[in-house]
Amino acid sequence: MLNRIISCLYPVSTLAALLLVWYAAVKIFRVPPYLLPLPGDVIQRMREDFWFLLHHSWITIYITLGGFLLSIAFGVPLAIVLVASRVLERAVMPWLILSQTFPKVALAPLIVVWFGLGLGPKFVITFLVAFFPILISTIVGLRSIEREMLELASSVRANTLQMFFHFRLPVALPNIFAGTKVPIALSVVGAVIAEWVGANVGLGYLLLQANANLDTTLLFAVLIVLLIIGVVFYYAVEFVERLVIPWHSTIRLQNVTA
Amino acid sequence: MAQPITVHGVSKAFGVGKGSIEALRDIDLEVSAGEFVAIVGASGCGKSTLLRLVGGLMEPTNGQVRIGGKVVREPGPGIGIVFQTPVLLPWRTVQQNVQLPLDIQRCGKEPKRIAELLALVGLRGFEHSRPYELSGGMQQRVALCRALVTNPSLLLMDEPFGALDALTREQMNLELQRVWMETGKTVLLITHSITESVMLADRVVVMSPRPGRIQEIIEIGLPRPRDFSSLRDPEFHSACERIRMLMNASGFVE
Numbered sequence: 043m044l045n046r047i048i049s050c051l052y053p054v055s056t057l058a059a060l061l062l063v064w065y066a067a068v069k070i071f072r073v074p075p076y077l078l079p080l081p082g083d084v085i086q087r088m089r090e091d092f093w094f095l096l097h098h099s100w101i102t103i104y105i106t107l108g109g110f111l112l113s114i115a116f117g118v119p120l121a122i123v124l125v126a127s128r129v130l131e132r133a134v135m136p137w138l139i140l141s142q143t144f145p146k147v148a149l150a151p152l153i154v155v156w157f158g159l160g161l162g163p164k165f166v167i168t169f170l171v172a173f174f175p176i177l178i179s180t181i182v183g184l185r186s187i188e189r190e191m192l193e194l195a196s197s198v199r200a201n202t203l204q205m206f207f208h209f210r211l212p213v214a215l216p217n218i219f220a221g222t223k224v225p226i227a228l229s230v231v232g233a234v235i236a237e238w239v240g241a242n243v244g245l246g247y248l249l250l251q252a253n254a255n256l257d258t259t260l261l262f263a264v265l266i267v268l269l270i271i272g273v274v275f276y277y278a279v280e281f282v283e284r285l286v287i288p289w290h291s292t293i294r295l296q297n298v299t300a
Numbered sequence: 301m302a303q304p305i306t307v308h309g310v311s312k313a314f315g316v317g318k319g320s321i322e323a324l325r326d327i328d329l330e331v332s333a334g335e336f337v338a339i340v341g342a343s344g345c346g347k348s349t350l351l352r353l354v355g356g357l358m359e360p361t362n363g364q365v366r367i368g369g370k371v372v373r374e375p376g377p378g379i380g381i382v383f384q385t386p387v388l389l390p391w392r393t394v395q396q397n398v399q400l401p402l403d404i405q406r407c408g409k410e411p412k413r414i415a416e417l418l419a420l421v422g423l424r425g426f427e428h429s430r431p432y433e434l435s436g437g438m439q440q441r442v443a444l445c446r447a448l449v450t451n452p453s454l455l456l457m458d459e460p461f462g463a464l465d466a467l468t469r470e471q472m473n474l475e476l477q478r479v480w481m482e483t484g485k486t487v488l489l490i491t492h493s494i495t496e497s498v499m500l501a502d503r504v505v506v507m508s509p510r511p512g513r514i515q516e517i518i519e520i521g522l523p524r525p526r527d528f529s530s531l532r533d534p535e536f537h538s539a540c541e542r543i544r545m546l547m548n549a550s551g552f553v554e
Contacts, residue, residue, distance in 0.1 A: 190383045193357050196374075197381045198401040208404065212391050289390040289430060 079259040088263045099267055101244040105161065105233040106275065109168020110226055113176050116169075118218065121180035122206075138177065146170040147232065150239045164236035164244075171232035172225035179221020183214030216290045219283040226275045230268060245271075302333035302453045302486045303368030303378070305354060310363035311511075312349055322511035323349045327363070329505065329514065333453075336480055336487045338501035340494060342547060346512025347490045348384075348458050354488060355381050355456045367454065377405075380447030382460040386439035388431035388446075394418070395427040398445045405450070417445040421475055437468035441475070448479070455480075457489045461496070470528055473499055477525060494547075498539045499526055506546045515546055 061081050067073065068080050075083065088095065124131045150167050157163035187210055195209045237246025245264050252260040307329040313320045323346040331337050339347045352358045353365050356375040365372040367379075380401075388397045398414045401407075418424055421441040431439055440460060447455060457476075461469045477500055480487055491497050497504045498520055508515040520539055522530055530536045 188387070190385055190387045193352070194381070194383065194387045196357060197355060197379065198404045199375055199377070200404045204404055208400070209389075212389065287391070289432070291432070 076256045076258050079262055083259050084262040084266065087259045088266065091260070091263065095245075095248075095263065095267055098243060098245050098248045098264075099271065102230075102233050102237065102246065102268075103271060105164045105168055105236060105244065106229045106271070108161075108165045109232055110172050110222075110229040110275075112165060112169045113173035113225060113229075114222065117173050117176035118180050121177050121184060125181055125184040125210075135181075138174065141174055142178070146174070147235045150235055154240045159240045164233065164241070167236040167239075168229050168232035172229045175225045175228070176218075176221050180214060180218050183217025183221070184210055186217060187213045212287075215287050219279070219287065222279055223276060226279050227272050230272045230275065234268065302484055304333045305329070305331040305454070305486065305488070306364075306366040307350070307354065308364050308366070310350075310353060310360045310365060312346070312353060312358065313361045324353075324360075325511040325513050327512075327514060329517075331486060331488065334484045334486055336489070336500060336502045337505060338489045338491055338497035338503075339505045339507060340491055340497045340543060340547070341507030341512070341515075342509050343492070344512075345507040345509035347507055349512065350507075351456050351458050351488060351490050354454075355379055357381075377450070378453045380450065380452035380455050382440075382443050382447045382455070382457040384459045384462055386431070386436075386443040388439055388442055390431055393428050393430060394423065394434070394442050397431065397442055398449050400446060401450050407450070410449070414445070414449060417448055418442075420479065421445060435468075437464050437472065440464065440472065444476070444479075448483075451483075453485055455485050455487045457487065459490050459492065462492065469493075469496070474527060476500060481525060494540050494543045495531070497543065498522075498536055499528070499530070504539070504543060506543055508546075518542060 234246040237244040241247040310327040312324040356372045506515045
């Protein structure tokens, strides 16, 4: 327990040092608040506008989570189909890999043209950002089964369904989880960009508003809220991972070192 | 009921055309019901391939494998396989791992039988451990229990003790001999340890590489049960020497 507290002390003191530098810089160089507000002012603003920020956060969280869950709901089954069908895989996989290099957020304006300004297009944009990494890590996971494991499965005469549920899927789970940790952070990015393109509510919209009004304190407050949302989502995924695959080595080793 | 194995004129090639590799050529082998046969040979002599053909995990390019008169085309019932690595499922406990073949074949749970098997290999009390909590030797013993849980009449083992340290390996050899003597199964053991083959087998099949062929089959007439004090026996010694000579003649020894 004491070790844990001490190991927390290091990053916390880094944060304290950064805040101090921030504070000192503003004071010494007399930076005007519209360029860089004081940390204390930002905290103050977050307190004052708590319900206001929460209202906008709620929408952004909703979009993030919706897009993320959609990309799991489509990505995992599609990966299963692609791994099962050699023909489909060969036809589609090169394009999927190529699509990794394409900036999906650049499609946002087009999606607004097609789907309008409601929640729908925002889910689509977030979905597009998170979908491909989830798809590809699931494919990699499903393929990562060792030869002897497959031979074991066939020697105990597992049928196709048993092969999948008793062997392939559990073997793939660590990769699937590893592949959802990046997309959960990307989903937040997707949601913010979706709100930039056309919205009248949400943290992305709030960022634009704060920017237009040169309300830099609010801008910082929103950034901190986004940071908190990202971190909470990340650890939520990790929490689910611990529940589902407690047997996996990355989790066991974390428990030993923590 | 143990069943005999007949391997008749079996060849196996991987790939087609110019790039194809001939792994096995003209293999003929008869294994009687209840016999313990070991197959030794340098790496690349196709001994693991032969085991997979017998287990129905692969089909021969030419020839036939029969178990109890029936041609093998896919893994049949009544066969237990132990692989080079334990391949335990990390999300299952020891007990659940042993139970796996029963779950797949929907045979119902047999906790009593599993407990007996685990006791037989000295793993009483580890039923609820996870595979990663066990040493390599213990994991391989769990794999042996899993292969035995359906009470197969044929046990196929592909260098099962290759990754173990010398002492654990000797213990496992003795345990395997005991299991075999108690249950009367047909056993096919692939190994690259000459001592292990002579220690355990009724007959040792020596294979030579590129392409894999049977070089000679040596009868081991030593009385049972054997133990490692038999190592000093002149017959044990001469059998080992004979096999070593054959393997040297065919190339190299591991």
